[in-house]
Amino acid sequence: MNNISNAIPSLSSRIVDRYLMCGLASIFGVVSVALTLAWRGALIESVSITVAVPLFLLLVGSFIMRRSVQINESIENQLQHITTGVCSSPAELVPLIATTPVAAGWNKLLRQINEQGTLSTLEERLRETLDASAGKRWEGIFNALSEGVALTNPNGNVVLANNALVAMVGAASASDVVGRELGQWFAAAVSPASAAELDEQQQKSNSFTIELLLGNELSAGVWRLSRTPLIGDAFEQGSSLWSLRDVTQQKLAEEMRNQFVFTATHELRTPLANIKAYAETLIDNDDIDVEHQKGFYNILMSEATRLARFVDDLLDVSQMESGAISVVRHETDMQRLIDEVIEKVQPSLQEKTLAFESKLPAKLPKLRIDKDKIAGVLVNLLSNAAKYTPAGGSVRLLVETDADGIQLQVEDTGFGIAAEELPRLCEKFFRSHDSRVQEISGSGLGLAFSQEVARLHGGEIVISSELNVGSRFTLTLPLN
Numbered sequence: 001m002n003n004i005s006n007a008i009p010s011l012s013s014r015i016v017d018r019y020l021m022c023g024l025a026s027i028f029g030v031v032s033v034a035l036t037l038a039w040r041g042a043l044i045e046s047v048s049i050t051v052a053v054p055l056f057l058l059l060v061g062s063f064i065m066r067r068s069v070q071i072n073e074s075i076e077n078q079l080q081h082i083t084t085g086v087c088s089s090p091a092e093l094v095p096l097i098a099t100t101p102v103a104a105g106w107n108k109l110l111r112q113i114n115e116q117g118t119l120s121t122l123e124e125r126l127r128e129t130l131d132a133s134a135g136k137r138w139e140g141i142f143n144a145l146s147e148g149v150a151l152t153n154p155n156g157n158v159v160l161a162n163n164a165l166v167a168m169v170g171a172a173s174a175s176d177v178v179g180r181e182l183g184q185w186f187a188a189a190v191s192p193a194s195a196a197e198l199d200e201q202q203q204k205s206n207s208f209t210i211e212l213l214l215g216n217e218l219s220a221g222v223w224r225l226s227r228t229p230l231i232g233d234a235f236e237q238g239s240s241l242w243s244l245r246d247v248t249q250q251k252l253a254e255e256m257r258n259q260f261v262f263t264a265t266h267e268l269r270t271p272l273a274n275i276k277a278y279a280e281t282l283i284d285n286d287d288i289d290v291e292h293q294k295g296f297y298n299i300l301m302s303e304a305t306r307l308a309r310f311v312d313d314l315l316d317v318s319q320m321e322s323g324a325i326s327v328v329r330h331e332t333d334m335q336r337l338i339d340e341v342i343e344k345v346q347p348s349l350q351e352k353t354l355a356f357e358s359k360l361p362a363k364l365p366k367l368r369i370d371k372d373k374i375a376g377v378l379v380n381l382l383s384n385a386a387k388y389t390p391a392g393g394s395v396r397l398l399v400e401t402d403a404d405g406i407q408l409q410v411e412d413t414g415f416g417i418a419a420e421e422l423p424r425l426c427e428k429f430f431r432s433h434d435s436r437v438q439e440i441s442g443s444g445l446g447l448a449f450s451q452e453v454a455r456l457h458g459g460e461i462v463i464s465s466e467l468n469v470g471s472r473f474t475l476t477l478p479l480n
Helices: 002-007 011-039 047-068 070-084 101-144 163-168 182-189 192-204 248-284 290-322 334-351 371-387 419-424 446-456
Strands: 148-152 158-161 208-213 222-229 240-246 330-333 355-359 366-369 394-401 405-412 460-466 470-478
Touching: 101 163, 148 163, 163 240, 182 192, 182 222, 192 208, 222 248, 248 290, 330 334, 330 371, 334 355, 334 371, 334 394, 366 371, 371 394, 371 405, 371 446, 371 470, 446 460, 446 470
Parallel strands: 355 394
Antiparallel strands: 148 158, 148 240, 208 222, 222 240, 330 366, 394 405, 405 470, 460 470
């Protein structure tokens, strides 16, 4: 490149060279004329002056001419550097230190080029910044999703995973998941039956949605897993998008709704059928004696009471769901409240010949509580103890106090509760799957309501039980 640049004469060199050639030709002509005249005997004395003066003027003119075209020469040289590649960009051109119009125009042109270059650089930097910001923003959104999302390549290995999926499969970080087969993480987290079903689905189709159980019960957890093939030039053929959602609460709500329908149907059908049957008997038979009529009326009253109690339970649940349940506190004599509760449940205890024992301190403190609701809780606990204890068993009510509060314990020698069912015992509409329990009517609402009442009083109900041995329900109420 430099050789090419050196091979091209500059503008001033070309002008001066041409000027000198013309000047030398003119001098040669003048000298020739002068020599001719001198040979003929004329102008002999002025030959030297005739030659010297034009030569001097020629040299002075060439110097002045070179200075005049120096600015143009500098511009030409810089443009040649751009052409030959010596300068990589117009930004490397140098402004001229001169006041001529040509120099001023050149300098203005360079300023505009530099300003344009600065704007281009700023635009490029701004674009890079925005791209980086957009990438971070989308990454933040991706990791903020509550639903687990992952991208896998055709081999099923994870390319990208968000924080929700990482946490759900039990990995320490995204780096532990990326590069490994996603199906292995699911197989390790779900039940064997769900893992086998997932493997079968992966072999059958490209797109599917499946629900995976984390254990043998719904309460252990339920995941809804979906796989969608990705199509387009932006993705490698065979890549898939996975979404993982925890639907445990939704499935429990569905089970609870189904249980409610079953319970409501059972609780309503039986008393209604009895009421209808005895009412029809009373209508169709005029010769029924008075004693039998009284018995029928008692049955009708009992079944109506049963229906009313179930409706009350539903209203209590409705209040719990809406947050409308409240307590109205009054100073209450606990000794008197417990005596009233025992009197209410005594018929149920005697009907099944259950041994009943109550053990109370010599003096019970007075508490500011909602008397009716706390009485309802104790009646529910004692009634359940009587209901689920076989004939000939025993029920005990133990009351203890300390500096913080009062504990009322209801113990029985009944069926007991399996360990896996204990955590769900206070769920609405939940009833034990024990066949002995299922044979006895119940709504599955009493304990849920009792636990809510205890919570509103600042207390709690603690349950301990052993299957086929018995259960203990402890209601704790604070003094203040």
